[in-house]
Amino acid sequence: MAVTVRIPTPLQRLTNGQGEVQCEGKTVTELLADLERRHPGIKERICDQDGKLRRFVNVFVNEEDIRFLQGDQTAVKDGDDVSIIPAIAGG
Amino acid sequence: MANAVTRTPHAQPHARPNPMSYMLGLKCRECGRRYPKEVVFVCEYCFGSVEVDYDYDAIRRSFTKASLAARPKSLWRYRELLPIEGEPTVGLTSGFTPFFRADRLAQALGVKELYIKDDSVSHPTLSFKDRVVSVALTRAKELGFDTVACASTGNLANSVSAHAAKAGLKRYIFTPSDLEMGKVVASLIYQPTLVAVDGTYDEVNRLCAEIGAKYPWAFVNINIRPYYAEGSKTYGYEIAEQLGWRIPQHIVIPAAGGSLITKIAKAFKELALLGFVEGKSPKLYCAQAMGCAPIANTIKERADIVKPVKPNTIAKSLAIGNPADGYYATKAVLGSGGWADSASDDEIIDAMKLLAATEGVFTETAGGVTLAVAKKLIEQGKLPKDESIVVCITGNGLKTQEPLLNRLGQPTRIKPTLASFESNLGDKLSGGPAR
Numbered sequence: 001m002a003v004t005v006r007i008p009t010p011l012q013r014l015t016n017g018q019g020e021v022q023c024e025g026k027t028v029t030e031l032l033a034d035l036e037r038r039h040p041g042i043k044e045r046i047c048d049q050d051g052k053l054r055r056f057v058n059v060f061v062n063e064e065d066i067r068f069l070q071g072d073q074t075a076v077k078d079g080d081d082v083s084i085i086p087a088i089a090g091g
Numbered sequence: 092m093a094n095a096v097t098r099t100p101h102a103q104p105h106a107r108p109n110p111m112s113y114m115l116g117l118k119c120r121e122c123g124r125r126y127p128k129e130v131v132f133v134c135e136y137c138f139g140s141v142e143v144d145y146d147y148d149a150i151r152r153s154f155t156k157a158s159l160a161a162r163p164k165s166l167w168r169y170r171e172l173l174p175i176e177g178e179p180t181v182g183l184t185s186g187f188t189p190f191f192r193a194d195r196l197a198q199a200l201g202v203k204e205l206y207i208k209d210d211s212v213s214h215p216t217l218s219f220k221d222r223v224v225s226v227a228l229t230r231a232k233e234l235g236f237d238t239v240a241c242a243s244t245g246n247l248a249n250s251v252s253a254h255a256a257k258a259g260l261k262r263y264i265f266t267p268s269d270l271e272m273g274k275v276v277a278s279l280i281y282q283p284t285l286v287a288v289d290g291t292y293d294e295v296n297r298l299c300a301e302i303g304a305k306y307p308w309a310f311v312n313i314n315i316r317p318y319y320a321e322g323s324k325t326y327g328y329e330i331a332e333q334l335g336w337r338i339p340q341h342i343v344i345p346a347a348g349g350s351l352i353t354k355i356a357k358a359f360k361e362l363a364l365l366g367f368v369e370g371k372s373p374k375l376y377c378a379q380a381m382g383c384a385p386i387a388n389t390i391k392e393r394a395d396i397v398k399p400v401k402p403n404t405i406a407k408s409l410a411i412g413n414p415a416d417g418y419y420a421t422k423a424v425l426g427s428g429g430w431a432d433s434a435s436d437d438e439i440i441d442a443m444k445l446l447a448a449t450e451g452v453f454t455e456t457a458g459g460v461t462l463a464v465a466k467k468l469i470e471q472g473k474l475p476k477d478e479s480i481v482v483c484i485t486g487n488g489l490k491t492q493e494p495l496l497n498r499l500g501q502p503t504r505i506k507p508t509l510a511s512f513e514s515n516l517g518d519k520l521s522g523g524p525a526r
Contacts, residue, residue, distance in 0.1 A: 009304065010135040045136065055396070055418060056121070056138040065413065067399050085297065086138040087415040 003031055003076050006083040007042075014042045028059060029072045031082060046084060056087040112176040113150050117141040117317055120419070128174070130234060130309075132316050140415065141317050143174040151365055156336070166222050166325040172361060173325070174318045175229050181258045182225020184214050186325050190333035193482070195449040196462075200469050204479040206339065207446075208330050210486065211454050216253045216277065217487035218246035218408075218455075219326055219351070224254045224311060226322035231309035237261060238308045242299040244292050244347065244408045245274030246455075246486055251311060252281035263308065265295050270407060273490035291402060293413045312348075323351050327358025330481055331368055338368050340478040341429070343376040343465040345457045345485055346386045347409040349420030352377055355483075356423040373481075375424050376474070377431035378464035380404035380439060380456075386417045387464075390424050390431035397421065405436045405494040406456040408486060430473045434463035440498050442466060443488060453488035461485070 002022040007015050015021050023038065025031035036043035046057050052072070053059060059066045060083040066074045076082060117126040121139025131141055154171040162168035166186025167179045189209045197205035210219040224247070231239055240263040241251045248264045255262035264278055268287035278285050288295045296313075303310040311319045331338065338359060344352050352375055362368045379387040382404030389397045397417035402410035414420070424431060434442070439456055442463035446452050454462075465482050468474040488495075503519075505511040513520065 008138075010133075010138075045138075054138055056133070056140065056415070058413075065399060068401075085300065086133045087140075087413075 002078060003080045003082055005031065005035060006081065008084055008086055010086075011042055011045055011084070014039045014045070026075060026077075027072070028061065028066055028074045028076060028082070031076055032072075058085045058087055059083070060085065111178075113145050113171050114174050114176070115144045115146050118144045128176075130314050132314050143317055143321055145172065147361075147364060154365065156367065159332070166225060166322065166329075169325055169328045172321075172328070173226055174321045175226065176233055179225070179229050180232055181228040181254050182221060185221040185225045186213070187329060188213050190330060193450050196446065199445060199449050200466055202469060202474070202476045202480060204477075206330075206334070206479070206481045207450060207452065207484055208326065208333075208481055209452060209484050210326065211452060211458065211484050212487070216246070216249040217490065218250065219323070219485040220246045220250040221254070222325050223247075223319045223322035224250040227309070227311035227315055227319035228254050228258050228260065230318040231260070231311070231315055232258065234309065234315070236307070236309040238263065238306075240264065240299070240303070240306075240308045240310045241312055242266075242292070242296045242310070243312075244410060245270050245278075245490065246408050247312065248278040248283075248285070249274060249281075249490075252278045252283040252285075255283070256281040265299050265302075267292050267295055267407075267410075271491045271493050273492060277490060292411050293399070296411075296413075320350050320354060323354035324358040324361070326351065326483070326485075327355040328362065330355075331359065331362050336362075336368055338370050339373050339481045340371075341376065341474055341480045342373045342483065343378055343461055343468070343474070343480065344483045345409055345461045346377045346379050346417075346420055347411040347414065347457075349377075349386050349414045349416035349418075351483075351485070352420040353416055353423050356427065372427055374429040375427045376429045376464070376468055377420060377424050378461040379431070379433045380406040380409055380460050381433040381435045382406075383410045383412055384433035385412060386414055386420050387431035387433045389417060389421045393425065394421075404439075404456075405491075406439055406460045407491070408455060408457045409460060430468060432464045432467050432471075432473075434460050434467065436494070438463040438467075440494060443495070444499070446484070447488075452484060454484045455486035455488050455491040456494060457486050458484040458488070 002024045005021050005023050023031050023034040025034050048054050114128050116128050119134035119139045119141050122137045150171045164187040193205045193207045213221045238261040239255050241247050242265045248266050262283040264283045265286045268289050303313050309315045359372050377387050383402035385397050385400045399413035402412045439459035443459035446462050505515045
């Protein structure tokens with residue numbers, strides 16, 4: 001069992017068209033590193049040159065925005081759902 | 092999953108460029124990548140939001156002060172600066188709302204030159220959202236959509252419902268389930284499919300992104316947002332035109348997602364570029380409620396990252412805890428030399444009462460936020476007392492009556508007799524009986 005990562009449409013070209021992939025890691029940072037190993041090229045789209053999540057990328061662990069948790073150090077475990085979602089403007 | 096990029100439902104790839112269109116295309120605000128003027132709302136590469144890019148040289152040739160004189164008094168008088176290709180088809184009577192000098196309020200606040208830009212009487216749904224919806228629905232029709240939708244804190248719900256009814260479009264409206272009754276009724280009357288979601292606005296918004304990825308609808312504030320958001324510029328154009336093409340020194344603006352601030356800034360930049368106004372750009376001030384102040388907090392901390400919050404405020408129309416334009420709004424405010432602050436629920440209500448008692452304008456809670464913050468900034472010396480100040484009133488108080496119910500006292504109830512009138516009103520009577 002692993003963590004399910006939901007991939008936004010623009011990045012699905014890097015995951016052979018899959019909207020969900022399985023990855024492993026104990027934190028969001030480790031998970032993204034594993035995602036990059038399995039699907040090379042994806043991390044530079046999600047993270048800036050310093051390896052930090054881009055300003056307009058929101059990551060949710062089990063429906064909660066990681067900025068309300070421990071950011072990219074938020075813990076993840078087998079069976080969790082992680083979503084990568086572009087910031088959605090509202091109003 | 093949010094479908095970041097979708098194409099037009101009935102795109103006409105070989106359509107001849109329209110000579111009336113001044114849109115060059117869409118451009119990423121972050122990395123500058125360019126996209127065709129279709130249904131694209133975030134950059135495929137870096138996830139930055141995309142914005143409409145115009146041919147200002149072409150605009151300059153037809154958009155002149157002389158040409159404006161003969162145009163209708165609606166937001167469409169600025170048509171060249173709006174992102175449509177043909178003639179406007181929706182919201183032909185929206186915009187060009189009152190702008191007036193507010194001397195009694197100025198006196199109460201101890202300032203010299205104060206103006207109200209009053210979208211509380213916007214036609215037809217009594218908020219500034221009529222501007223963005225007019226543009227969004229005109230563009231949605233051009234793009235071939237027959238169904239429109241939105242995620243809303245209330246005012247947008249009312250406006251999409253009404254304009255889509257008149258335009259003959261199918262309409263799906265999503266709101267948090269705890270909205271004020273006035274906003275619920277003022278949507279239902281137009282017979283949309285109104286979906287009340289048990290969650291915050293931010294949760295509604297995220298749900299709508301997923302629905303938008305699955306259904307071929309124009310979500311005005313999601314997948315056709317680059318066009319929609321441009322409608323807010325007309326609020327800024329009107330301030331300049333109604334001031335006689337002068338630039339006010341200070342503008343206090345409410346913020347939910349932060350878009351209005353960025354578009355007022357853009358409006359003044361465009362007017363300067365086109366030679367309509369001269370001089371220094373206005374200083375912009377962001378007003379939020381204390382119970383939901385992610386942008387104001389970022390500005391006050393001069394930070395780069397907007398930290399999301401969980402909203403808890405009576406100003407429900409501003410209750411967006413994760414404002415996607417927060418970063419740009421922060422940049423616009425700080426770049427202009429402006430500032431920000433937030434108001435408590437009591438301060439919001441006091442400001443609503445003050446505006447009504449001095450200027451005869453009944454604004455919603457969001458207007459209370461704006462005025463309460465303006466008052467605070469004046470008291471702090473951030474807003475100079477002897478310079479021109481515009482307060483942006485963007486919605487109508489009839490829609491948000493609940494927080495006022497126990498705060499305004501009661502009517503004096505009497506029997507239908509003169510004796511009852513005089514005994515009950517007693518010392519409230521002034522002037523004495525007529526001779």
